[in-house]
Amino acid sequence: MKGELKELKLTVNGKPYEFKVKPQTLLVDLLRQELKLTGTKIGCLDSACGACTVHIDGKAVRSCSVLAMQANGRKVTTIEGVADGDKLHPIQEAMVEHGAIECGFCTPGMVMSSKALLDENPNPTREEIREAIQGNLCADEGYVKYIEAVEIAAEKMRGGQ
Amino acid sequence: MGETFGDYAVLGKKMPRVDARLKVTGQAKYAADYDLPHMLWGQIKRSPYPHARILNIDTSKAEKLPGVKAVTTGKDFNGFKWGWSGPTRDEEPFATTKVRYQYEGVAAVAAIDQDIADEACDLIEVDYEPLPGVFDPFEAMKEGAPLVHEDRPENICVEYHWDFGDVDKAFAESHLVREDTFQTPRMAKGYIEPPAVVAYWADDSHVVFQGAKGSPYFPYRILAKCFNLPLSNIRVIQPFIGSDFGGTKNDMVHCDFAAPMLAKKTGRPVKLVYTQFDELTTCLRRHPMWVTVKTGVTKEGILTATSLKVIADGGAYTRMSPLTMFLVGTCMTLPYKLPNFKYDAYNYFTNNPSSAAMRGHGLYHSRFAADVQLEMIAEELGLDPVEIRLKNSIENPKPGEVYETVNEVHVASCGMQECIEKVAEAVNWKKVKGHKKVEGEKAYGMGFAAATYNSGTKLSAHNACAAIVRICEDGSVNYLTGASDVGQGSDTVTCAIAAEVLGIGLDDIDLKRVDTAFTPVDPGSYGSRVTVLAGQAARNAALDAKRQLLEVAAKQFEVKPEDVEIKNKQVFVKSNPEKNMPWWKLVRIACYDTPGKVIIGRGYSTQGISMYGLADFSKGVGDIGTNYSFTAQANEVEVDVETGVVRCTDNSVIAHDCGFPLNPQAVETQCQGGAYHQGIAAALYEEFKMDKGQTLNPNFIDYKRPRANEAPMSKVIHVLTNDPYGPYGAKEASEGSTCSAPPAIINAIHNATGIWIKDLPAQPEKLFWALKEKREKDKGKK
Numbered sequence: 005m006k007g008e009l010k011e012l013k014l015t016v017n018g019k020p021y022e023f024k025v026k027p028q029t030l031l032v033d034l035l036r037q038e039l040k041l042t043g044t045k046i047g048c049l050d051s052a053c054g055a056c057t058v059h060i061d062g063k064a065v066r067s068c069s070v071l072a073m074q075a076n077g078r079k080v081t082t083i084e085g086v087a088d089g090d091k092l093h094p095i096q097e098a099m100v101e102h103g104a105i106e107c108g109f110c111t112p113g114m115v116m117s118s119k120a121l122l123d124e125n126p127n128p129t130r131e132e133i134r135e136a137i138q139g140n141l142c143a144d145e146g147y148v149k150y151i152e153a154v155e156i157a158a159e160k161m162r163g164g165q
Numbered sequence: 166m167g168e169t170f171g172d173y174a175v176l177g178k179k180m181p182r183v184d185a186r187l188k189v190t191g192q193a194k195y196a197a198d199y200d201l202p203h204m205l206w207g208q209i210k211r212s213p214y215p216h217a218r219i220l221n222i223d224t225s226k227a228e229k230l231p232g233v234k235a236v237t238t239g240k241d242f243n244g245f246k247w248g249w250s251g252p253t254r255d256e257e258p259f260a261t262t263k264v265r266y267q268y269e270g271v272a273a274v275a276a277i278d279q280d281i282a283d284e285a286c287d288l289i290e291v292d293y294e295p296l297p298g299v300f301d302p303f304e305a306m307k308e309g310a311p312l313v314h315e316d317r318p319e320n321i322c323v324e325y326h327w328d329f330g331d332v333d334k335a336f337a338e339s340h341l342v343r344e345d346t347f348q349t350p351r352m353a354k355g356y357i358e359p360p361a362v363v364a365y366w367a368d369d370s371h372v373v374f375q376g377a378k379g380s381p382y383f384p385y386r387i388l389a390k391c392f393n394l395p396l397s398n399i400r401v402i403q404p405f406i407g408s409d410f411g412g413t414k415n416d417m418v419h420c421d422f423a424a425p426m427l428a429k430k431t432g433r434p435v436k437l438v439y440t441q442f443d444e445l446t447t448c449l450r451r452h453p454m455w456v457t458v459k460t461g462v463t464k465e466g467i468l469t470a471t472s473l474k475v476i477a478d479g480g481a482y483t484r485m486s487p488l489t490m491f492l493v494g495t496c497m498t499l500p501y502k503l504p505n506f507k508y509d510a511y512n513y514f515t516n517n518p519s520s521a522a523m524r525g526h527g528l529y530h531s532r533f534a535a536d537v538q539l540e541m542i543a544e545e546l547g548l549d550p551v552e553i554r555l556k557n558s559i560e561n562p563k564p565g566e567v568y569e570t571v572n573e574v575h576v577a578s579c580g581m582q583e584c585i586e587k588v589a590e591a592v593n594w595k596k597v598k599g600h601k602k603v604e605g606e607k608a609y610g611m612g613f614a615a616a617t618y619n620s621g622t623k624l625s626a627h628n629a630c631a632a633i634v635r636i637c638e639d640g641s642v643n644y645l646t647g648a649s650d651v652g653q654g655s656d657t658v659t660c661a662i663a664a665e666v667l668g669i670g671l672d673d674i675d676l677k678r679v680d681t682a683f684t685p686v687d688p689g690s691y692g693s694r695v696t697v698l699a700g701q702a703a704r705n706a707a708l709d710a711k712r713q714l715l716e717v718a719a720k721q722f723e724v725k726p727e728d729v730e731i732k733n734k735q736v737f738v739k740s741n742p743e744k745n746m747p748w749w750k751l752v753r754i755a756c757y758d759t760p761g762k763v764i765i766g767r768g769y770s771t772q773g774i775s776m777y778g779l780a781d782f783s784k785g786v787g788d789i790g791t792n793y794s795f796t797a798q799a800n801e802v803e804v805d806v807e808t809g810v811v812r813c814t815d816n817s818v819i820a821h822d823c824g825f826p827l828n829p830q831a832v833e834t835q836c837q838g839g840a841y842h843q844g845i846a847a848a849l850y851e852e853f854k855m856d857k858g859q860t861l862n863p864n865f866i867d868y869k870r871p872r873a874n875e876a877p878m879s880k881v882i883h884v885l886t887n888d889p890y891g892p893y894g895a896k897e898a899s900e901g902s903t904c905s906a907p908p909a910i911i912n913a914i915h916n917a918t919g920i921w922i923k924d925l926p927a928q929p930e931k932l933f934w935a936l937k938e939k940r941e942k943d944k945g946k947k
Contacts, residue, residue, distance in 0.1 A: 036198075037200075040200075041191070042191070042194060042195075042197075042198035043190070043191015043192065044191070045195070045197075045357070045358070045407075046197065046438075047357040047358065047359070047441060047865075048357075048441040048864065048865050049440060049441065049442075050441070050864050050865060050866055052864060052865035052866045053357050053441070053865055055357050055358075082191070083190065083191035084190070084191050086190070087190050092186070092189065092190070096189040096190065099185070099189050100181050100182075100185040100186055100189055101181055102830070103179070103181065103182065103185075103828075103830030103831060103833070103834060104834070105182060105185045105188050105189060106408070106652035106653070106654065106834055106835075106838065107356070107358075107405075107406060107407050107408040107651060107652025108184065108185075108187075108188030108189075108193050108405060108407070108652070109195060109356070109357045109358045109405075109407030109408065110357055111188045111189055112189075112191045115189060133873075134873045134874045134876070135874055137873045138872045138873045138874035139872075140873070141357055141865060141870055141872065142357070142838075142842070142873075143355045143356045143357055143408050143410070143838075143842050144356075144408050144410075144652045144653075144834075144838045144842060145652075145834040145835075145837065145838040146834060146836075146837030146838035146839075146840065146841040146842065146876060146879065147837075147841070147872075147873040147876035148833075148834075148837045148876065148877075148878050148879060149830075149833070149834055149837070150873070151873065151876070151878070
């Protein structure tokens with residue numbers, strides 16, 4: 005499979021980039037190998053675990069199941085683009101403070117799925133939070149504190165912080 | 166939530182984990198996140214057959230492919246075999262004469278990119294002579310069955326026979342004797358991060374290995390033997406670990422041998438990253454077991470004797486099966502008093518991927534069987550499930566006293582009764598018991614269970630954890646540990662112990678993860694041993710550093726060292742707190758006052774060395790734990806009686822006796838996670854489907870995992886017993902609830918439907934047919 009290289013222009017975490025990529029290149033491989041944005045993890049390559057979740061134009065997608073070329077002309081946000089400099093996003097802050105994080109491998113994906121939810125729905129029910137992160141597999145902490153942390157963050161964000 | 170325990174400055178309080186910020190911002194680097202200059206990519210060539218003789222391996226075509234830099238086969242390892250202990254070294258880095266499970270590695274390639282490495286593997290030609298195989302223990306035990314290992318007759322991997330008291334006499338005198346067989350499923354470890362490694366040679370006698378290993382001193386020891394190098398030349402650097410749960414990330418998988426060998430051949434760094442398919446088809450699994458338990462009780466429901474017979478599928482290689490089978494048996498005498506106990510264990514080799522430790526290791530199988538059976542006994546005798554557990558439970562020994570089981574297990578603290586009482590109270594058991602609720606097609610039921618787990622696990626040979634506390638001249642501190650945080654939170658808790666001892670803040674301590682070139686040797690992260698043993702090491706190392714600093718302070722204050730204390734980063738004379746100085750100043754004086762001191766505190770754990778003698782696997786006596794945790798759990802389930810789908814409701818409570826919760830938040834997530842991901846997963850969701858050695862569902866779509874939408878919002882109640890053998894009274898947290906969750910769920914399903922599911926998991930189809938059968942039977946009765 006020696007496909008011709010294709011031109012790709014996209015914005016990642018606010019910065020514009022141009023690449024020449026193999027057409028079969030996955031978005032996750034572009035992010036991790038070309039841009040060294042290794043906060044986006046590879047768990048399953050089946051869209052089943054959510055560790056590779058990023059945003060394309062604000063929507064949460066599995067970057068293992070999106071071709072890099074499908075992000076052409078679009079805005080991609082990864083976990084590295086969520087905090088405002090040293091200041092954590094309220095979702096990140098709540099996950100740290102509430103003790104939601106254990107091994108941390110699923111954490112970037114959890115943050116991205118939760119953020120996509122709260123960006124669209126600032127006042128979700130617990131069921132809506134569960135649905136929003138049900139595509140993100142965790143293996144160690146039981147989801148309880150992740151769900152509660154998103155509730156804490158939503159409340160804080162609604163409070164105008 | 167937000168509860169605090171004890172009278173400490175740092176411990177027993179809410180403390181954000183020391184690595185949480187790195188993890189939540191994506192800065193924490195895991196093995197697959199490392200790239201090195203001039204790095205090559207590797208791939209493993211695997212056998213399509215589960216059992217076959219290797220006649221020839223031809224790598225010539227692969228070697229000629231442009232971009233391929235090296236190929237390795239098992240022959241390069243010169244007959245090296247490895248295993249969990251001396252007598253069990255039965256596995257080669259790559260199979261040379263015979264493959265024993267499907268996709269076992271036979272060769273590996275390093276190339277300039279992953280695509281070429283993959284293509285090169287396809288070009289390796291292997292001639293096999295397929296052999297008939299054995300795919301479960303019942304096939305393996307048949308007379309004349311094909312042998313997985315020619316030198317292991319009857320395919321027996323492990324066999325134990327223990328006999329304590331007089332089981333037959335006790336049965337004869339019992340009011341009721343019941344025998345039931347339960348089955349536990351073949352399960353994945355389930356961590357999301359697949360194995361990955363980058364390895365290189367600093368020179369021709371120094372290898373550097375950076376891999377996803379939860380117990381980095383396993384590869385440290387194994388690679389030294391494999392490459393015939395002194396331990397001093399083996400450098401294992403530990404990245405962040407995406408969970409472990411025992412087995413695969415303790416010891417080796419093919420990539421862990423391939424990367425250093427290919428790096429040696431090419432003189433370049435080599436990286437290998439497994440896919441989840443590789444992981445799910447070839448890596449270590451939880452043993453499936455057939456557990457037959459025969460139990461006698463008095464009229465009042467007091468246990469008189471248990472006879473346990475367990476048949477396990479060990480898979481292709483021994484790995485840690487001898488320990489597994491010991492654990493299955495040893496804690497049958499906990500958490501209930503049991504005067505007579507007999508155990509017959511049979512673990513068979515099969516042509517399936519190898520089985521090994523997994524969260525709740527061993528005890529999960531037998532405690533599930535015994536606790537569900539106790540519920541059956543309670544029903545038969547008309548006794549309350551909580552009452553029967555309470556009256557059989559071991560009482561909390563008085564301070565200074567120790568409870569000894571019939572198989573010489575020693576318990577110095579036991580919060581079992583308090584856990585049971587607190588859960589019963591929290592779910593309002595007196596009101597809910599036996600009252601199943603039906604709403605349309607949904608039936609609701611509540612199940613109760615109790616469990617135990619060994620913590621601070623100690624095996625033969627090296628057991629000690631160690632730590633180094635290095636005081637920097639500006640007052641900041643490095644904590645160098647040999648222990649590994651695989652997610653359980655040991656980095657935070659050991660730093661917190663050091664901070665507590667030194668009288669400084671958690672923020673003042675910077676932890677250095679394992680780098681075997683600099684950090685002290687450590688057995689590994691298994692058997693819930695880290696907090697108990699690395700915790701004691703942290704305390705001892707911090708005390709050593711503090712002692713050195715107090716000597717300096719005493720000189721300054723012109724008092725004796727024992728008259729000085731450090732709290733909140735203030736150093737003061739106990740009898741006259743007016744005489745004081747800030748922490749940073751004391752450190753500066755110590756380091757700079759000519760000729761200047763270098764303050765390094767050292768410490769290691771001693772509790773792993775048994776007070777009563779180490780466990781004897783063949784006799785079944787002795788302590789595997791330094792101490793033992795206790796857990797009670799109640800879960801409500803909703804059963805859809807039309808479809809058989811079972812879901813946990815949020816009505817779920819876990820009370821856990823971890824001795825003392827050093828980091829209460831972490832104890833809570835450990836209990837919630839241990840219960841859901843590896844306990845309820847076994848009860849309701851997860852099972853590998855196999856067909857003659859082939860895994861039919863090697864992905865997280867067909868292999869169903871517990872997800873957030875069905876997660877019970879379990880409440881965790883802390884029960885404190887302050888164990889004398891744990892640091893600050895601590896014992897394990899998490900593996901206990903992995904053992905209490907499956908019986909709680911199965912008992913709840915019974916409460917809701919009247920059906921006993923004895924073979925896990927209670928997937929919808931199984932329950933659907935059981936419900937149908939029951940309906941027909943009930944109709945027949947009318």
